[in-house]
Amino acid sequence: MINSYVPLSYYLLLSAFLFACGVLGFLIKRNIITIFMSIELMLNGVNLSFVAFAAHWHALAGQIFVFFVMVVAAAESAVGLAIIISVFRTRETLNVDQVNLLKL
Amino acid sequence: MHLALFLIFAAICVAGAVNLLAQRHPINSALSLIAVMAALAGEYLLLGAEFVAAIQVIVYAGAIMVLFVFVIMLLNAGEEEETKGSRVAIVLGVPGLLTGAVLTAWVVVRYSAGEPVALGALPGHPVEIAQLLFHDFLLPFEVTSVLILIAIMGAVVLASKPEATERKADR
Numbered sequence: 009m010i011n012s013y014v015p016l017s018y019y020l021l022l023s024a025f026l027f028a029c030g031v032l033g034f035l036i037k038r039n040i041i042t043i044f045m046s047i048e049l050m051l052n053g054v055n056l057s058f059v060a061f062a063a064h065w066h067a068l069a070g071q072i073f074v075f076f077v078m079v080v081a082a083a084e085s086a087v088g089l090a091i092i093i094s095v096f097r098t099r100e101t102l103n104v105d106q107v108n109l110l111k112l
Numbered sequence: 113m114h115l116a117l118f119l120i121f122a123a124i125c126v127a128g129a130v131n132l133l134a135q136r137h138p139i140n141s142a143l144s145l146i147a148v149m150a151a152l153a154g155e156y157l158l159l160g161a162e163f164v165a166a167i168q169v170i171v172y173a174g175a176i177m178v179l180f181v182f183v184i185m186l187l188n189a190g191e192e193e194e195t196k197g198s199r200v201a202i203v204l205g206v207p208g209l210l211t212g213a214v215l216t217a218w219v220v221v222r223y224s225a226g227e228p229v230a231l232g233a234l235p236g237h238p239v240e241i242a243q244l245l246f247h248d249f250l251l252p253f254e255v256t257s258v259l260i261l262i263a264i265m266g267a268v269v270l271a272s273k274p275e276a277t278e279r280k281a282d283r
Contacts, residue, residue: 083263090270
């Protein structure tokens with residue numbers, strides 16, 4: 009049981025890395041579906057730090073927050089994918105560079 | 113043992129996240145995102161959060177990613193096109209990324225090193241979660257049901273064929 013402890017900072021570093029990967033994908037990706045998946049990756053990174061802190065401080069409310077984040081992510085992805093479908097129907101493209109109707 | 117498991121799952125997470133960025137085809141990105149989520153479920157189990165691990169697999173890796181894969185197949189999404197990266201992104205992005213990484217690592221290591229997450233006797237039993245969810249957080253829980261209902265209706269309206277909605281509007 010010597011190695012049965014994992015420092016909290018390891019979990020936070022992993023969480024920060026996942027969040028950074030999500031931000032990076034959001035910025036560099038051109039495909040609207042991949043951008044959407046990057047947002048999900050960011051939410052996953054945040055969830056990991058919620059659970060790590062919940063375990064660290066023995067506060068179960070953190071896990072409830074994760075539950076709510078997942079509910080909102082599910083609702084968001086349903087609406088977002090519907091928007092993607094309707095964008096594809098009108099613009100015939102998934103490339104965000106070509107969806108520039110509001111651009112000055 | 114826990115540390116070894118943590119490192120294995122963390123390696124899968126990191127590899128999946130990097131692969132998500134590296135792949136050009138959205139279906140490959142989706143599959144690596146599923147790998148990340150499954151490995152995160154393992155991390156949640158290590159943290160003693162069985163309930164969260166279960167809904168991570170069922171809701172995230174199951175429902176949400178199936179939705180993504182369905183949309184990718186429905187829209188027949190191909191490889192994304194190469195675009196020229198802007199010079200501003202490189203000039204500002206690389207130093208910004210380095211600064212951010214160093215700052216994050218410094219803060220995390222400085223302020224939480226040596227405070228281990230005790231494993232084993234952690235809360236996270238579904239009974240306690242249900243007590244919190246249906247007692248202390250009852251109002252937010254009920255509000256999410258309204259949110260889900262609105263999201264379902266919005267998705268149906270947005271994804272339905274334009275002719276179908278026009279015909280309904282004419283009537």
